[in-house]
Amino acid sequence: MKRTVFQKLGDFVLGKGFYIVLFLCVATIGISGYYLVRTVSSTPGEAEPVTGSPIVVLPDSSQNAAPPHTTPSVTTPTAPTVTEPEDSGSQEASLPQTVEEEPAETVQPVEEDPVPAVFTWPVKGEILSGFSLEVLAYDETMGDWRTHSGVDIAASVGTNVLAISAGTVQGVYDDDLMGTCVVVDHGDGLTSIYCNLSAKPTVSEGDTVSTGTVLGVVGETAIAESSRPSHLHLEMAQDGKAVDPVSYLPQR
Secondary structure (H helix, E strand, O other), rough: OOOOHHHHHHHHHOOHHHHHHHHHHHHHHHHHHHHHHHHHHHHOOOOOOOOOOOOOOOHEEEEEEEEOOOOOOOOOOOOOOOOOOOOOOOOOOOOOOOOOOOOOOOOOOOOOOOOOOOOOOOOOOOOOOEEEEEEEEEEEOEEEEEEEEEEEOOOOOOOOOOOOOOEEEEEEEEEEEEEEEEEEEEEOEEEEEEEEOOOOOOOOOOOOOOOOOOEEEEEOHHHHHOOOOOOOEEEEEEEEEEEEEEHHOOOO
16 A cells, blocks of 8 residues: 555654654754843843944943033143252252343553654754854844844745644744744643744644644844844744754754
């Protein structure tokens, strides 16, 4: 008699199929037990997120609320105060140190050596009458014997008369006997006097002259020496005392 499919299936289940069914039941029970244990052991509320944007919960839920909007205050930074460390061996309070400046050295002006005076002859000519204070000389014009406080240097009328050295014109005047005169102060008490000039000298009182400056020209104004040939009468004095002009003039 031919066996049906159901009969064959029943034989299989009663044979090897029994073990297969048993395995499937055990597997089903194991899987169910696994999910049951996982569900019980998991922390409530920690469900896996369904979407890709989970909500992050901070640890302290009381501070989860957004703080009120406030305008931050701007604080101007102050420069740090630098404190000098005190000397461990000194108990005095630190005081600001004052730097004493040394006084600047006073530059003393360098005294230059005085420039020696330069002398020149006032006119070119021979000496007609020399300087004589101790020996009397005969004066042809006055007709007597007298001293001669200067030198008479021959020069024609109109010849330029030069300053024998640099100085300042101290005076211009007319003398009754010696005619028109010019006095030059050379400094250090030395003066020179030029007499028998023309009536109008070329310098005035207070003028500064150099060696060789033209003071005037030879004239005919000296009445006391009118009998002599045309000449210039030159006198010099040191501190008011008459001295020989030739001793100051360069040698010829």
